[in-house]
Each structure stands twice: as C-alpha cells, then as structure tokens.
Amino acid sequence: MSLYLGLKDQLLKLILEGKYVSGTVLPTEHELCDQYELSRVTVRKALDELKKEGVIASAQGQGTVVSHRKNGFPSSLDLIALVAPVHNPFFASFMEHFERIAEENGSLVLFKQDFKGKTFQSDELWANYEMIAYQQPMKEMAEKAYQRLAVQNNQGELWQASSFVLQGEVVSFKPKI
Amino acid sequence: MSLYLGLKDQLLKLILEGKYVSGTVLPTEHELCDQYELSRVTVRKALDELKKEGVIASAQGQGTVVSHRKNGFPSSLDLIALVAPVHNPFFASFMEHFERIAEENGSLVLFKQDFKGKTFQSDELWANYEMIAYQQPMKEMAEKAYQRLAVQNNQGELWQASSFVLQGEVVSFKPKI
DNA sequence: TCTAATTTGTACGTATGTATC
DNA sequence: CGATACATACGTACAAATTAG
Numbered sequence: 001m002s003l004y005l006g007l008k009d010q011l012l013k014l015i016l017e018g019k020y021v022s023g024t025v026l027p028t029e030h031e032l033c034d035q036y037e038l039s040r041v042t043v044r045k046a047l048d049e050l051k052k053e054g055v056i057a058s059a060q061g062q063g064t065v066v067s068h069r070k071n072g073f074p075s076s077l078d079l080i081a082l083v084a085p086v087h088n089p090f091f092a093s094f095m096e097h098f099e100r101i102a103e104e105n106g107s108l109v110l111f112k113q114d115f116k117g118k119t120f121q122s123d124e125l126w127a128n129y130e131m132i133a134y135q136q137p138m139k140e141m142a143e144k145a146y147q148r149l150a151v152q153n154n155q156g157e158l159w160q161a162s163s164f165v166l167q168g169e170v171v172s173f174k175p176k177i
Numbered sequence: 178m179s180l181y182l183g184l185k186d187q188l189l190k191l192i193l194e195g196k197y198v199s200g201t202v203l204p205t206e207h208e209l210c211d212q213y214e215l216s217r218v219t220v221r222k223a224l225d226e227l228k229k230e231g232v233i234a235s236a237q238g239q240g241t242v243v244s245h246r247k248n249g250f251p252s253s254l255d256l257i258a259l260v261a262p263v264h265n266p267f268f269a270s271f272m273e274h275f276e277r278i279a280e281e282n283g284s285l286v287l288f289k290q291d292f293k294g295k296t297f298q299s300d301e302l303w304a305n306y307e308m309i310a311y312q313q314p315m316k317e318m319a320e321k322a323y324q325r326l327a328v329q330n331n332q333g334e335l336w337q338a339s340s341f342v343l344q345g346e347v348v349s350f351k352p353k354i
Numbered sequence: 355t356c357t358a359a360t361t362t363g364t365a366c367g368t369a370t371g372t373a374t375c
Numbered sequence: 376c377g378a379t380a381c382a383t384a385c386g387t388a389c390a391a392a393t394t395a396g
Contacts, residue, residue, distance in 0.1 A: 002383060028361060039385045044362085052229055060362045061393030179364060205380060216366050221381085237381045238374030 007036055007046035015055060015066055026056065026064040184213055184223035192232060192243055203233065203241040 001009075014020050027035065032043045047064060050056045058064040178186075191197050204212065209220045224241060227233045235241040 004383075030361080041386085042384060045383085048225075058362065059393085060391060061360075063361065063393095181364075207380080218367085219365060222364085235381065236374085237372060238379075240374095240380065 003038055004042050004045040004049070007032070007038060007043065008049045010036075011046065011050060012055065020066045022066050024066045026066065028063065180215055181219050181222040181226070184209070184215060184220065185226045187213075188223065188227060189232065197243045201243045203243065205240065 011020075011026075020026065026032075029040055029043050029047070032038070033040050036043070047056065047058065051058065055067065056064055057067045188197075188203075197203065203209075206217055206220050206224070209215070209224075210217050213220070224233065224235065228235065233241055233243055
C-alpha cells in the first residue's frame with residue numbers, strides 16, 4: 001500500500017476508535033511529518049483524502065480538525081451504488097432507465113463511472129460492511145463504489161446502503177455497525 | 178485565482194461547452210503542462226479537482242477521459258445542502274433534528290462541516306444557478322455547499338436542488354439549465 | 355495597531371514506480 | 376521489450392490567513 005494511504009488509514013482508525021473525536025484539532029502537518037517520518041507532500045495527500053470524504057476539514061492559518069459525526073441515525077432511504085465502465089453504451093442506457101425506476105421508488109442512485117480493475121483502497125473501513133450473497137469479483141467491484149458510499153456514510157455515519165446494484169445484478173449488503 | 182483552479186475552470190468550460198464530450202480522452206498530463214505552461218504538479222492538482230467532482234476519470238497507463246454525463250433527467254428528490262461551522266453545539270443538535278424531519282419527507286440532506294469565510298471557487302459553474310430570494314451573505318455560504326451540490330449535479334447533470342437550508346433559513350434556488 | 359510566529363495553501367523541480375499499449 | 380502515461384514521493388520555496396504577543 002502507498003505511504004499516503006497508509007497514513008490515511010492510520011488517522012482514520014484513530015478517528016473511528018474515538019481517539020480523535022469530532023472537533024479535535026489534529027497535529028499540524030509538520031508534526032505529522034515528524035511523527036510518521038513522511039514528507040509534507042505525502043502527509044497533505046493523506047489529509048486531502050480524508051477531506052475529500054468529509055472526515056476532516058482545514059483552514060489556512062488555523063489548523064485541521066476532525067469533522068466526523070458520530071451518533072448518527074439510520075436513514076430510511078435506499079442508497080444504490082451503480083458502477084459502470086467509462087465506455088459502455090449499453091450500460092449507459094440501462095442506467096438511465098434504472099435511475100428513473102429507482103427514483104420513482106424513493107431511492108437515491110449514486111453513479112460513478114470508472115475504469116476497470118483498480119485495487120481495494122481501505123480494507124479497514126470497508127470491513128465495517130457485511131456482504132450478503134458475496135461473490136469473489138464483487139469485492140473489486142464494490143471498491144469502486146466505496147468512495148461514494150463512504151461520503152454518504154460520513155454524512156453522519158448513518159447511511160444504510162440496503163442494496164447494491166452492479167451490471168444488472170443485485171447484491172444486498174448491510175452495515176455491521 | 179490560483180493556477181490550478183484556473184486550469185480546472187478552463188477544462189470544465191471546454192467540457193460544459195461540449196468541446197470534450199463524455200468518453201473523450203483528454204490530452205496527457207505532459208501535453209497539458211506544455212499547453213498551459215504549468216508544472217505537472219499543478220496540472221495534476223487541477224485534474225484531481227475534476228476527478229473529485231466526478232467530471233473526469235483516469236487510470237494508470239491509459240489516460241484521462243471525460244465522464245461527464247449529459248442528457249440526464251431531473252430528480253424528484255429534494256436535495257438539501259446544510260452547512261455548519263465545525264464548532265457549534267447548537268447547530269449540531271438542530272441538524273440532527275432537521276435531518277430526521279427531512280428524511281421523513283423523502284428529502285436527502287447533504288451535510289458539510291466547514292470553517293467560516295472561504296472564497297468562492299468556481300464562479301462560472303455556480304453561475305448556472307439562479308438564486309431565488311438571494312441575499313448577500315448567501316453567496317458566501319452557498320459556496321461552501323457547492324462541492325456537494327456539484328457532485329450530485331454530475332451524477333448526470335440532473336439534480337435539481339429545490340431548496341437550500343441554512344441556519345434555519347430556507348432559500349430556494351433552481352438551475353438555469 | 356503592528357509584528358512575528360504559526361499553519362495551511364500553492365507551485366516548481368525531480369525521481370522513481372507501475373500499469374498499459 | 377520499449378515507449379507511454381498516470382501514480383507516488385521527496386525536497387524546496389514562497390504566499391496567504393490566522394493567531395499570539
């Protein structure tokens with residue numbers, strides 16, 4: 001695993017464990033450089049990832065704080081992650097049709113176009129989810145939706161994704177939490 | 178405006194104008210460096226922003242392609258952006274209450290914690306929205322929700338945010354498109 | 355009110371790794 | 376195997392915003 005993803009996961013672990021609760025001011029970038037013996041570029045890359053997912057927030061001259069909301073409550077909305085390769089006319093039309101149906105049923109469809117065959121980024125966080133009807137290729141495919149799901153998850157650590165749709169196949173999963 | 182945001186807006190403009198339609202392979206990072214006379218770090222930073230918002234996607238060894246979906250269709254779901262400062266116990270409790278109510282009414286609440294007083298990043302994209310009941314401080318505050326709204330917007334250029342809630346005040350706005 | 359220190363933000367150059375073609 | 380293209384990583388410097396004094 002890359003250095004910045006390693007640091008990201010370490011910080012995320014501290015946050016999920018409650019070592020850094022919401023509102024806590026994180027160590028400065030320079031302090032993190034010293035603590036983990038990494039360059040500032042790498043440290044900032046890790047922090048960028050966490051910012052992207054809404055776990056932390058930062059401001060010039062002030063510092064970086066944890067903005068991870070605990071004690072959320074489960075959502076009643078269905079969250080559906082849909083992943084498609086970038087070039088795929090069939091899937092594009094299927095998707096449009098599917099989105100319409102889903103909306104009519106009060107579900108939210110999060111779409112993410114992606115290339116095929118990326119690696120799994122954050123095993124630890126993903127491990128919080130228990131896959132039902134788990135199939136081998138699913139883990140790879142599920143990873144691609146990880147970011148979007150995590151974003152929603154961080155809007156209060158609450159979104160129960162109740163179904164997972166991929167290439168016409170529906171696989172359910174539920175949070176372990 | 179910073180160099181990377183300038184490049185980001187230029188590329189975004191080309192995409193929105195249809196110069197780069199979905200599926201188009203963008204010039205390589207090196208070519209962009211030459212074209213705009215910027216370092217690769219800066220070019221990558223601009224591309225990162227666009228990736229974060231789901232406008233483009235990239236893969237090692239392949240290239241960077243536009244994944245901006247046009248011809249979406251409007252959603253029937255209300256999208257509500259809610260912005261709060263990082264330290265604010267009152268708002269935190271208000272938010273939880275509000276989220277519950279919103280969900281019961283079939284709306285999606287996107288929450289973003291943030292510091293106060295950031296600058297407006299992408300006027301051009303935001304200009305696509307016409308604010309109703311516009312008030313001066315709203316522009317600043319609305320900016321903070323821009324990213325989340327844009328993400329949704331890029332899930333098919335479609336999400337009509339029909340209400341905008343901020344600090345207990347409701348301000349409606351609709352897309353010009 | 356002004357200054358200096360602190361902290362994050364922006365930007366360049368460079369090198370190496372890794373996946374794809 | 377070589378060429379290409381994105382990914383990761385280090386060092387450095389300065390800018391900008393905030394805070395402390």
